Amino acid sequence: MASCGGQQNKDDMPAGENTNSGLRQPKEETISRLLNNHGGGQTKASNLSASAPEFVPRFGGSSGRSGYKPPTLSASAPVFVPRQQMSADVYSQPQQIDYDPVLEEFKQTLRILNTSPGNVEEYMRPLCEKFRHGVTTADHLAEIIDVLFLQSVAEANFRYTGARICQQICSRLKDHSLFSTFRNAFLKRCQKQYDKREQLVTLPDRLDELTGFTLFMGELFLNLEVPSADGRTTKMKILPNILKDLVLTLLSQPGKETVKCSCQLLKLVGASMEDMMEPADNFDEVFSQLQFVMQSMSLEENTNFLIKSVLNLRQSNWGRPESSSSSQGGDSDFNGSVSHELLQNEPVFYNASGQTITREEAGFYSEDVEDGDYILNEDEEQAFLEWQAESNEGIHNDAYSSWSNNEDQTYYGYYPNDEEMDDETEAAYEEFLKQSQRQGGYH
Numbered sequence: 001m002a003s004c005g006g007q008q009n010k011d012d013m014p015a016g017e018n019t020n021s022g023l024r025q026p027k028e029e030t031i032s033r034l035l036n037n038h039g040g041g042q043t044k045a046s047n048l049s050a051s052a053p054e055f056v057p058r059f060g061g062s063s064g065r066s067g068y069k070p071p072t073l074s075a076s077a078p079v080f081v082p083r084q085q086m087s088a089d090v091y092s093q094p095q096q097i098d099y100d101p102v103l104e105e106f107k108q109t110l111r112i113l114n115t116s117p118g119n120v121e122e123y124m125r126p127l128c129e130k131f132r133h134g135v136t137t138a139d140h141l142a143e144i145i146d147v148l149f150l151q152s153v154a155e156a157n158f159r160y161t162g163a164r165i166c167q168q169i170c171s172r173l174k175d176h177s178l179f180s181t182f183r184n185a186f187l188k189r190c191q192k193q194y195d196k197r198e199q200l201v202t203l204p205d206r207l208d209e210l211t212g213f214t215l216f217m218g219e220l221f222l223n224l225e226v227p228s229a230d231g232r233t234t235k236m237k238i239l240p241n242i243l244k245d246l247v248l249t250l251l252s253q254p255g256k257e258t259v260k261c262s263c264q265l266l267k268l269v270g271a272s273m274e275d276m277m278e279p280a281d282n283f284d285e286v287f288s289q290l291q292f293v294m295q296s297m298s299l300e301e302n303t304n305f306l307i308k309s310v311l312n313l314r315q316s317n318w319g320r321p322e323s324s325s326s327s328q329g330g331d332s333d334f335n336g337s338v339s340h341e342l343l344q345n346e347p348v349f350y351n352a353s354g355q356t357i358t359r360e361e362a363g364f365y366s367e368d369v370e371d372g373d374y375i376l377n378e379d380e381e382q383a384f385l386e387w388q389a390e391s392n393e394g395i396h397n398d399a400y401s402s403w404s405n406n407e408d409q410t411y412y413g414y415y416p417n418d419e420e421m422d423d424e425t426e427a428a429y430e431e432f433l434k435q436s437q438r439q440g441g442y443h
Contacts, residue, residue: 100140100143101134102130102131102134102135102140103140103143103144103147105127105130106127106144106147106148107147109123109124109127110147110148110151110158110165113158113161113165114151114155114157114158114161117157117158117160117161117164120161120164120165120168121168124165124168124169124172125172128168128169128172128173131144131169131173131176131179132173132176132179135178135179136178137178138178141178141179141181141182141185142185145182145185145186145189146189148162148165148166148186149162149186149189149190149193152216153193153209153212153213153216154212156212156215159212159215159216159219160219160223162216162219163216163219163220163222163223163224164223166182166183166186166220166223166224167223167224167225169182170182170183170224183224183226190213190217190220193209193213194213194242194245194246197210197213197245197246197249198249201249201250201252201253201258202253207257207258210246210249210250210261211250211257211258211261213246214243214246214247214250214261214262214265215261215264215265215268217239217242217243217246218243218265218268218269219268220239221235221236221239221240221243221269221272221273222235222268222269222272224236235272235276237276240272240273240276240277240281240283241277241281243265243269243273244273244277244281244283244285244286246265247262247265247266247286248285248286248289250262251286251289251290251293254293254297254299255299256299256300256303259293259299259303259306259307260303260306262290263290263306263307263309263310266286266310266313266314267310267313270310270313270314270318271318271320274314274318287310287311287314290307290310290311291307291311293307294307294308294311321356
């Protein structure tokens with residue numbers, strides 16, 4: 001019987017329906033399936049397994065993945081412990097470094113000489129002997145040349161040393177079948193750099209290569225000599241024109257570094273260049289360009305001063321006496337050799353204006369003096385005698401026995417006024433010296 005609210009009576013509800021909530025009863029098939037699975041019925045077999053290939057890869061078997069090849073793990077595998085017996089397929093192109101003991105020793109020698117340049121002959125003498133027996137191919141020689149060239153250009157303190165090394169190799173190995181061509185081979189390496197000068201001068205990041213090369217060529221010009229027909233050695237006549245071209249190239253791009261390098265080179269080798277160059281070589285072109293740069297370019301004050309100092313140096317004949325210049329008609333020998341007058345042990349005298357004057361004009365006279373003797377002035381003579389007296393002080397009389405045994409020996413001393421001492425005084429003074437020596441020497 002229905003209630004007045006439209007609700008059903010509990011007795012009227014179907015069996016099994018939940019009367020405590022508004023949820024519907026599960027369907028009959030759902031209840032039957034649940035009763036079959038958990039109520040002792042047949043359970044459907046599952047194909048899931050913890051050993052499936054998706055979880056644990058197995059090596060082989062029907063359950064393994066098709067085409068899968070497991071890695072062979074080993075503690076001695078090449079990836080863990082590289083060994084000498086590893087097969088060539090581990091590295092497709094194994095690298096082998098050729099160790100050249102002669103070349104390595106040469107590099108080590110260059111490193112030492114970079115800090116101790118005074119030992120060039122000491123180190124090059126045994127090294128040249130190793131070159132004689134250890135360098136047998138042109139490629140090997142090219143490597144030695146390249147190492148020496150690059151360090152000479154890059155290291156400012158090594159340029160002079162590098163030029164001396166070239167001379168040492170040329171002179172010590174001139175009879176070697178391979179090193180007899182060292183000079184020409186080295187100059188060919190220099191020519192490669194020379195041919196790039198126009199390009200390098202326009203590249204600020206590579207300008208150091210050009211300036212270093214220029215200064216090294218100057219050192220090479222001064223130190224690398226070639227034998228002449230008469231048996232003497234002279235400088236290479238082709239180098240002055242090469243140096244001139246390098247200077248003009250640098251001055252074509254005037255700046256602080258290019259002008260500085262040009263002036264350094266001219267101060268170093270300008271005199272020798274001018275002595276060896278012919279009038280047709282037009283060495284004046286260099287100084288005309290310097291003059292133009294100084295007057296027309298906005299350079300720093302110290303750069304202009306550097307140019308002016310070079311111009312003044314050349315105008316004063318490079319600081320040499322007038323007779324030593326070929327342009328003044330001197331009789332000096334300029335086949336790359338230093339003039340005879342410059343080799344004399346003779347000082348150069350200047351007046352208050354800085355002009356060169358003669359010995360006589362400076363107050364030094366050479367009467368009754370043999371060639372090559374040096375005349376002491378009064379201050380120098382006094383200082384020498386004081387030094388001599390201090391050196392002789394405290395020396396035992398036996399030190400003079402070799403020259404004092406002869407009773408007739410004449411003794412010479414320093415007389416403040418030699419011209420005022422008469423014969424009697426001089427005889428008395430000599431007798432005093434003899435008696436002093438018999439009694440135990442000077443005190």
